[in-house]
Amino acid sequence: MPAEFIRILIGLVAVAVSVGLIGLVMVWVERKVAGHIQRRPGPYEVGPNGVLQPLADALKLVGKQLFMPDGADPILYWLAPVLSFIPVLLLFLPLPVGDGLMALDINLGLLLILAFAGLTVLSLLLGGWASNTKYCLLGAARAVAQSVAYEIPLLLSVLAVSFVAGSLNLAEVVKGQGTWPWNWNIMTQPLAFLIYIVSALGETNRAPFDLPEAESELTAGFHTEYSGMGFGLFFLAEYANMVVVCSVATALFLGGWQGPVLPGPVWFVLKVSLLMLLMVFFRWTYPRVRFDQLLTINWKWLMPLAVLNLLATSFFVKLAQFTEVRW
Amino acid sequence: MNAIKEALKNVSDLWSLMVGLKVTGRYFREPQRTVRYPWKALSNTDTYKGHLELVGGMKDPFKPRCISCGMCALACPSNCLTVVKRKAPKPTPEEEKALAEAKERGEKPKDKTPKDPEKFIYDFSLCSLCGTCMENCPAGALQFSGNIYMAGYSRNDFLFDLVVKMRESEAASPAEPAAAPAATSEA
Secondary structure, eight states, X not given: OHHHHHHHHHHHHHHHHHHHHHHHHHHXXXXXXXXXXXXXXXXXXXXXXXXXXXXXXXXXXXXXXXXXXXXXXXXXXXXXXXXXXXXXXXXXXXXXXXXXXXXXXXXXXXXHHHHHXXXXXXXXXXXXXXXXXXXXXXXXXXXXXXXXXXXXXXXXXXXXXXXXXXXXXXXXXXXXXXXXXXXXXXXXXHHHHHHHHHHHHHHTXXXXXXXXXXXXXXXXXXXXXXXXXXXXXXXXXXXXXXXXXXXXXXXXXXXXXXXXSSOHHHHHHHHHHHHHHHHHHHHHHSOOOOHHHHHHIIIIIIHHHHHXXXXXXXXXXXXXXXXXXXX | OHHHHHHXXXXXXXXXXXXXXXXXXXXXXXXXXXXXXXXXXXXOOTTOOOSEEEOBOSSOTTSBOOOOOOHHHHHOTTOOEEEEOOOXXXXXXXXXXXXXXXXXXXXXXXXXXXXXXXXXXXXXXXXXXXXXXXXXXXXXXEEEOOOOOOOOSSGGGGEEEHHHHHHHHHHHOSSOSSOOOSSOXXX
16 A cells, blocks of 8 residues: 555645645735735735735744643644644645646545544634633634534535535535536536635635634634644635635535636636635625524525535435436 | 505615615726825815914014914914013113113103014914904914924924024925925825
8 A cells, every 4th residue: 555655644734734835825815815805915025916925924824933831731732723724724635726637536535524624613713712812712612502503414514416416525526417507416516605704714714704813702712722833734724724615615616627728737726716706805895794693594594505405415416316317 | 455555665765776886886997086195195285274483573574573472372262372581681771871871851762672473382283273363463473384294203292492494494395485396296
């Protein structure tokens, strides 16, 4: 098995590099988009159009002193940011960037992503708990209630697609879709796509569901007390998580690497970045929901809809099997 | 029936999300409203109300129009003004003699004291820019300056003597009465 091992190793290195790069680019894009939406230029001074601003910020973060509040649990406190970042690297492995271009070709790729994405909640909880501060604890409590709730419709919507594709391997799901947009799963599963996007926003703690870090209420929520790279790792993990959910959405609903003319990986990156841009736009468009609204959206709307969607999907899949109709 | 109606209304209200995206999308495309300050400065600062300054006289624009009556200091709700009157110049012996003669004749002596203030102390850190001093000034000797770039390192930087400030502005601009701003600007 050395070949497989080397493949994973190369994949991990590529993932680590790309996560860092994506973090830098996304910080710039986020601030630039925010600036333009608010009719101001955004970062402008460092480098042409401020492209080097995230690099300067990163340098500052690395150089900052690491602080720990009095009475914090030293082990858990420093474990939390690491624990939030490490599983993220793993999440990238089963993502099919191109035809055969994936680090870990296993038939349970989707399950692996969903399972390890759940670990993020643990790190938020640990970070909030170990900080021994009210804001952190409140943020952590919110993070747990929210992530646990939003994982369910996320899973159900993903499951509907894998029912149609008949596989949990993301590459297989992509291969089951065609080149053109009307051959993609979003045409047969529009409701699942909507549910997925909404719960993905909730799952990654992005606005309008950014209650765990709600700046205006909890200063920064679970990572209030973290300085320097402790905060930096949480930050990177958030953007990496965004990339993961967008990539999964691309693979499941938007035909993955499939597309006319351009080569596969280009299409994949293009679709993922479009989804990311949409998420950034959401953040600067929608106000943060209240906590009861957040849970109402989930338990009263997304969950029943996802269950209905799953039932209908399984019914039609079975019907198709019986009648031998390919659709 | 009502429950279904409410539920459907929730769904149709989702359209507002699209409207929101449309608004931010439009703002995203529109030109920026801010000016990159150190490189460019604003030009429309005429309506800016900065700290108080003394108005110059008709003949000499750098000699305050103020008559040191103290109405401004009296009217000021924040007590940020202190007007120090000039003392009368010491009369020369001839003048003293003339004065005594005038007194004998029963005439009122002419006051030779200059009317402009010796000091006009203004504490900008207390001033609320209400303009009551200007309203109460019988000579129209006070106005808001257009100085929008005022900054200082300590509280004392905002405690100034407006007479000294006027003299400084005279030294700064020997020829033209209105100093042109250092940075040119866009519309």
